[in-house]
Amino acid sequence: MSALPRAKIRLCVEHPLGAGQAVSLSPDQAHYLFGVMRKGVGDHIALFNGRDGEWTAEVAEAAKKRGILVCLEQAAPQQMPPDLWLIFAPIKKERTDFIVEKAAELGCARICPVQTEFTNSGRIRQDRLQAHALEAAEQCLGTFVPPVDDLVPLSKLLAGWDAGRRILWADEALVGAAETLADLPPGPWAILIGPEGGFSEAERAKLRALPFVTPISLGPRILRADTAAVAAVTLWQSALGDWR
Amino acid sequence: MSALPRAKIRLCVEHPLGAGQAVSLSPDQAHYLFGVMRKGVGDHIALFNGRDGEWTAEVAEAAKKRGILVCLEQAAPQQMPPDLWLIFAPIKKERTDFIVEKAAELGCARICPVQTEFTNSGRIRQDRLQAHALEAAEQCLGTFVPPVDDLVPLSKLLAGWDAGRRILWADEALVGAAETLADLPPGPWAILIGPEGGFSEAERAKLRALPFVTPISLGPRILRADTAAVAAVTLWQSALGDWR
The missing domain is CATH 2.40.240.20 (Hypothetical PUA domain-like; domain 1)
Structure with a gap:
């Protein structure tokens, strides 16, 4: 062309x-x-x-x-990512930057930092994270830059959640065989990754009770939060996204 | 226990x-x-x-x-990774460290840095990379530390290769639907990731001619080398490794 x-x-x-x-x-x-x-x-x-x-x-x-x-x-031509959001709890600076960069590279449509009970940082530099997403698109021949939201508490995000968008929850307590994501329904999804210390018992109980949340395991090893984010987006993309 | x-x-x-x-x-x-x-x-x-x-x-x-x-x-108990090696061309320092850390976390049995035609660095600090693999195991409750080899030219590695170990080649020229790895045979495997500039035409021709090499695509986007390494190991682990 x-x-x-x-x-x-x-x-x-x-x-x-x-x-x-x-x-x-x-x-x-x-x-x-x-x-x-x-x-x-x-x-x-x-x-x-x-x-x-x-x-x-x-x-x-x-x-x-x-x-x-x-x-x-x-x-x-314009290349849009599939309708996948990444919700994650910010961790150390370099690893947070890394998560945003990788989400942009792997094809997420929106990046949603959330504050959980065990999240260390109470604030993020949204402008800096947005610049990382943009740089990833510029470097990797992308034509779309996922918007990076401001930090919101997880409870607030879930309270206003549209139940039509399912959440794939990388549950660090589920250490075992990885789920077969191919059995999950298509449609709008979000992936949820916790902070280094995982989710609190109260958060876990709440997530388990939500009908639109599906917990998954990411194999038999304990992964750092940034590794879990890349692995979960990869598995979703190959099973339900545009890597198929 | x-x-x-x-x-x-x-x-x-x-x-x-x-x-x-x-x-x-x-x-x-x-x-x-x-x-x-x-x-x-x-x-x-x-x-x-x-x-x-x-x-x-x-x-x-x-x-x-x-x-x-x-x-x-x-x-x-002792937890051994599956028989998966990661062959990669060292890139910038931070991203090389990252690849080694992630390979250890995700469960690779051996890490093999190789020098390709477009590899920038002619040497690595093997001891520093080995320390990164060890730290990843210590942090992530692992009981196994993958050995990190010294840098060797790709041509030398391939000349002495045991054909019983298949190579999954993340071919950056194959930008499209990701392969279904579930159709690949089990057994010893290695994943091969190129440098930022990809492989040369001569290297590509050589890899294509080797019967034990299978090229795969990692989706429709261009990925940085470190992202490709994590994505490829994730897909292999979930299809052929111990994430099943």
Whole structure:
């Protein structure tokens, strides 16, 4: 579908993309493109906005803190992830960053940090986590960036939950054979991963009582929370998602 | 099987473990246990050696750079991983550390770093990677630490390969539906993950020609090498390993 070679540098923009469309860069993007990467007028860059696929665009104007690119042709169609959310309790900084990066890479549609009874951190840097999701999409030729929600208490999230979206709960107390996810119904899902200390007894009782929650085991070994997140998303994608 | 509460601090030792067995600590372990963790005579520690399961041991002698523990009772049986090796091309330091940690957590029996045509680093710190595998086992209540080999060229590894061990090759050129691994034969396997730049054309041709190599896709998205390693081990474990 594309006659031009695929541009190496990729930027995510807000602007609509289409043939002949002019797109303004943010001051940060202009600095990165012209200052750091030494690109200039006439160079080709890949643009995506989460809706219109990837477009090859040519630099039309380049200044220190601003720039204009013009879309030439679509390089790849828009690729949306399946309707899978990842709910997780933030852990140490590096491992939290890692979970967000991997969720974006593996194809989650939304990332929901929750505070549980045993969650260490009472706050997150939502903007920093969102930037990690964006960077993962830019690096891995993605055309969609999953939104990262603000931190909410798990109890509040569950109180307002739409029962039409099932929750796959990686229950760290279930250490044994992994479930066969292929038997689960398709449709909207969310994966729930606890913090390092697992869930409290009260949380576990509540989760067990919810009709839309399915507990699963992730094998006979104890996994760190970040490992459990990647393993659960992988198993869901291969059984119910778009890896099939 | 165990009457004593499971000790929180876990140490991997070389020594055989059994009821009444006295075990000497290394200077580093004695420093960690008595200097850093402030443990002393009478305290209980968990010991494992990769063969005899986990044992609860009591500190019998504590000095600055040495110590003796006596095994009281077995706290958990020995748990061996299935016969799965992970072959991977080292990438950036943090992501290489991550791959080794995750391979140990997810249950690989051996970790084989290989140098490919597009591998950036010409050397690894084998001792540091081995320490990461050990720490993962200590943290995640494991009783087995996968050995980490020295870096070898992929061509040399393949030249001496035992054809009885099949290789599951995460072929980054196969972007599409993920394979159904359940159709693959059981037995000894190795997973092969390339570097960030993928494999060269010559390497790909060689791999395709080997009868014991099976290429697989890991879904429709491009994954970083560390993500591919975790996803591939997860899929293998759930289809052919001990997560079934």
